[in-house]
Amino acid sequence: MSSPMTPRGSLKTLCGWGRYPVQTCHVYCPRSESEIIQLLKSGLLLIARGNGRAYGDSALNREATLQMHHFNRLLGFNPRTGQLIAEAGVLLAEILEIFVPRGWFPLITPGTKFVTVGGMIAADVHGKNHHKEGSFVHSLDWLDLLTSEGQIYRCSPSENQDLFYWTVGGMGLTGVILRAAFRLRPIKTAWIRQTTRIAKHLDEVIDLFEAAQDVTYSVAWIDCLATGSRLGRSVLMLGEHATREELPAKYRQRPLWTPRRRKISIPVDFPNGALNALTVRAFNQLYFLNSQRKAGQSFVDWDTFFYPLDSLLGWNRIYGRRGFVQFQCVLPLSTAREGLLALLHCTSAAGAGSFLAVLKKLGDQQGYFSFPMAGYTLALDFPMSQRTLKVLDQLEEITLQYGGRFYLAKDSHLSPMRLRQSDARVETFVKVRNAQQWTVNFASEQSKRLCL
Amino acid sequence: MRAPVLILGATSDMGRAIAQRFAAEGYPIQLAARQVSRLEPDKADLEIRYGVPVSVHEFDVLAVETHASFIQQLPEQPAIVICVVGCMPDQKACEQELSLALEGMRTNYEGPAVILSLFANVFEQRGFGTLVGISSVAGERGRASNYFYGSAKAGFTAFLSGLRHRLAKSGVQVLTVLPGYVKTRMTEGMKLPSRLTAEPKEVANAIFTAIEKKKNVIYVRPIWRWIMVLIRWIPEPLFKRLSL
Ligand SMILES: Cc1cc2nc3c(=O)[nH]c(=O)nc-3n(C[C@H](O)[C@H](O)[C@H](O)COP(=O)(O)OP(=O)(O)OC[C@H]3O[C@@H](n4cnc5c(N)ncnc54)[C@H](O)[C@@H]3O)c2cc1C
Numbered sequence: 001m002s003s004p005m006t007p008r009g010s011l012k013t014l015c016g017w018g019r020y021p022v023q024t025c026h027v028y029c030p031r032s033e034s035e036i037i038q039l040l041k042s043g044l045l046l047i048a049r050g051n052g053r054a055y056g057d058s059a060l061n062r063e064a065t066l067q068m069h070h071f072n073r074l075l076g077f078n079p080r081t082g083q084l085i086a087e088a089g090v091l092l093a094e095i096l097e098i099f100v101p102r103g104w105f106p107l108i109t110p111g112t113k114f115v116t117v118g119g120m121i122a123a124d125v126h127g128k129n130h131h132k133e134g135s136f137v138h139s140l141d142w143l144d145l146l147t148s149e150g151q152i153y154r155c156s157p158s159e160n161q162d163l164f165y166w167t168v169g170g171m172g173l174t175g176v177i178l179r180a181a182f183r184l185r186p187i188k189t190a191w192i193r194q195t196t197r198i199a200k201h202l203d204e205v206i207d208l209f210e211a212a213q214d215v216t217y218s219v220a221w222i223d224c225l226a227t228g229s230r231l232g233r234s235v236l237m238l239g240e241h242a243t244r245e246e247l248p249a250k251y252r253q254r255p256l257w258t259p260r261r262r263k264i265s266i267p268v269d270f271p272n273g274a275l276n277a278l279t280v281r282a283f284n285q286l287y288f289l290n291s292q293r294k295a296g297q298s299f300v301d302w303d304t305f306f307y308p309l310d311s312l313l314g315w316n317r318i319y320g321r322r323g324f325v326q327f328q329c330v331l332p333l334s335t336a337r338e339g340l341l342a343l344l345h346c347t348s349a350a351g352a353g354s355f356l357a358v359l360k361k362l363g364d365q366q367g368y369f370s371f372p373m374a375g376y377t378l379a380l381d382f383p384m385s386q387r388t389l390k391v392l393d394q395l396e397e398i399t400l401q402y403g404g405r406f407y408l409a410k411d412s413h414l415s416p417m418r419l420r421q422s423d424a425r426v427e428t429f430v431k432v433r434n435a436q437q438w439t440v441n442f443a444s445e446q447s448k449r450l451c452l
Numbered sequence: 453m454r455a456p457v458l459i460l461g462a463t464s465d466m467g468r469a470i471a472q473r474f475a476a477e478g479y480p481i482q483l484a485a486r487q488v489s490r491l492e493p494d495k496a497d498l499e500i501r502y503g504v505p506v507s508v509h510e511f512d513v514l515a516v517e518t519h520a521s522f523i524q525q526l527p528e529q530p531a532i533v534i535c536v537v538g539c540m541p542d543q544k545a546c547e548q549e550l551s552l553a554l555e556g557m558r559t560n561y562e563g564p565a566v567i568l569s570l571f572a573n574v575f576e577q578r579g580f581g582t583l584v585g586i587s588s589v590a591g592e593r594g595r596a597s598n599y600f601y602g603s604a605k606a607g608f609t610a611f612l613s614g615l616r617h618r619l620a621k622s623g624v625q626v627l628t629v630l631p632g633y634v635k636t637r638m639t640e641g642m643k644l645p646s647r648l649t650a651e652p653k654e655v656a657n658a659i660f661t662a663i664e665k666k667k668n669v670i671y672v673r674p675i676w677r678w679i680m681v682l683i684r685w686i687p688e689p690l691f692k693r694l695s696l
């Protein structure tokens with residue numbers, strides 16, 4: 001019998017959420033720290049993988065991809081401070097299921113709950129409250145990192161500080177996150193008081209964002225197919241955790257309870273190209289008509305507000321077998337209006353209708369290599385095709401022109417050159433990676449592509 | 453408060469899934485394994501998720517002389533004992549190195565049979581309780597590829613059936629679990645047909661339901677019952693020529 005110390009790997013075909021690129025990888029599913037150390041000692045170049053919700057190749061490595069799903073235990077919860085200690089493979093969805101009914105909610109959450117604690121730290125994810133409450137690191141008290149030579153370090157803003165700030169946003173390239181302590185916020189109800197505003201064009205939505213600085217949650221959906229004077233037509237959603245008194249009477253009795261959302265699964269791949277300009281147009285029209293109807297104030301359950309797409313399980317299949325790419329950049333405040341116009345113009349001119357276009361105001365950077373910076377971030381989806389590759393090239397050029405940078409958790413297309421042109425921090429990151437020997441042990445297909 | 457569920461071999465994927473399932477139903481949990489320190493994270497996890505009391509206990513199935521005192525030192529006698537312990541030693545290595553084979557036989561048969569015998573006496577006297585043994589379809593017919601493992605499981609299956617016979621009138625339930633393939637550490641890296649392979653969670657659900665319904669023997673995925681009928685039915689002259 002092979003000793004439990006050396007986990008057996010197996011070959012699996014893996015991809016990110018965008019289903020592009022697809023890669024055959026040696027996959028290991030360790031159950032203990034010592035198994036990971038064993039793998040490191042055998043000289044493998046590896047990358048940790050959470051729940052594969054990064055869109056591109058961040059969580060793939062042909063030589064060794066470490067699936068962290070066996071590290072799925074909750075280790076401690078302090079109801080005085082809201083501090084939760086969890087292993088890296090715990091899903092946010094599990095945390096929500098357990099803690100919302102007890103009156104707690106994550107301080108920071110991305111737009112899907114099917115992500116792991118490790119994935120949220122490694123991408124230093126941002127939520128709809130970034131302009132006010134920062135990225136995931138803001139809620140993070142400490143993490144345990146298994147890094148080169150099998151060393152384990154407790155890292156926090158006061159202990160192994162550099163390692164801490166390189167690891168948040170470090171895309172798994174500093175080591176394997178084993179467990180972490182982060183804070184949840186107390187909530188009185190499971191509902192969000194939502195205010196919906198329609199903006200006729202880009203300038204208007206930015207004005208609305210600027211006027212809503214103090215609102216905790218804000219995000220806008222842009223109709224990518226609107227052109228001319230209506231370019232940037234969008235629906236802005238603002239939200240606050242509702243208090244018990246605010247709730248409609250029917251929910252006040254059990255304020256932490258919400259009706260279960262119906263789940264719909266996409267069981268098969270849509271044919272390539274099913275999602276064309278026409279269907280996207282129809283979708284956007286419907287969406288806008290619906291929002292217009294709902295404009296004003298409403299109470300929305302947490303699941304619908306924060307994770308609108310999660311009830312459509314496997315929605316990435318609607319893009320067909322070739323997969324899709326997401327483009328996400330952030331532009332600094334000073335150039336945002338002009339730059340966003342240029343990006344939207346390019347998208348709509350290409351007729352490459354993006355199904356989802358999300359706009360969000362971001363606050364300051366926190367981690368050394370985290371994506372967010374003060375400005376506006378735009379995220380667009382495109383079905384994979386030759387034409388999409390051209391559009392991406394153009395969008396990347398525009399981003400550079402306006403001093404923006406790119407979100408690696410979404411990327412599957414950038415070149416090492418462009419990444420460096422967009423982000424002066426890259427060179428330092430690479431230097432530190434070399435100096436700390438992280439390059440000897442940790443790499444993803446993305447880091448190989450981008451020479452990180 | 454209900455009496456607890458004791459899980460022997462709680463570090464395994466199946467043991468963990470079973471603990472989750474019973475804790476979710478509100479049972480207090482006793483976790484037992486040879487390296488007790490490895491159980492601490494699971495204890496914390498079960499307590500936070502389900503708010504049930506969890507205790508951890510050192511248990512080595514091979515140290516049969518300690519089994520009586522193991523039972524005595526439990527803070528409370530369990531309502532349900534689930535023995536998940538087992539190991540699958542490499543067949544080829546066993547053929548050459550009989551000490552390895554012996555350890556496998558003792559882990560899969562002797563140890564589990566001893567501990568469950570001792571619990572059986574306690575439960576019989578008390579007049580209630582459930583004993584669950586995880587055996588294997590590999591025990592239904594010996595095959596060249598793993599007959600040391602298979603024969604020990606065959607012994608364990610026969611033991612469980614005899615125990616059930618004995619306790620039938622005492623109100624003690626004995627459940628034999630014959631999972632087909634299960635996706636666990638034991639089968640990691642093997643190519644297993646997905647239709648025939650259960651998740652540890654499925655095993656846990658099946659055990660929970662089987663206890664509620666007072667079942668005797670379960671195959672986790674029903675198709676395995678028919679596969680085993682077929683495999684047992686193949687005449688020996690033909691069986692000898694098959695590679696299985
Ligand atoms: C529908 C949807 C909406 C999204 N919305 C947002 C959003 O609003 N804001 C936002 O910021 N992001 C968003 N994302 C992106 C997502 O939050 C990140 O990609 C996140 O990292 C995914 O987590 P994961 O557990 O799936 O990690 P994976 O995709 O498996 O991995 C992502 C990265 O984390 C690293 N990693 C994972 N686990 C570990 C570990 N234990 N140790 C070290 N490194 C590790 C991997 O190496 C990889 O680099 C969204 C994604 C989807 C699909």
Ligand SMILES: NC(=O)c1ccc[n+]([C@@H]2O[C@H](COP(=O)([O-])OP(=O)(O)OC[C@H]3O[C@@H](n4cnc5c(N)ncnc54)[C@H](OP(=O)(O)O)[C@@H]3O)[C@@H](O)[C@H]2O)c1
Nearest residue numbers: 461463464466512513514536537538588633634636637638
């Ligand atoms: N996986 C399958 O396809 C399959 C199919 C049919 C039946 N089964 C049976 O299902 C049961 C669980 O197996 P699994 O697949 O989950 O594999 P596993 O992870 O290898 O589980 C075996 C368990 O037995 C424990 N164990 C081994 N020797 C022990 C000893 N001397 N004392 C105490 N505990 C000991 C192990 O503890 P450590 O963690 O300390 O090693 C582990 O918890 C086994 O009985 C197995 O034979 C499995």
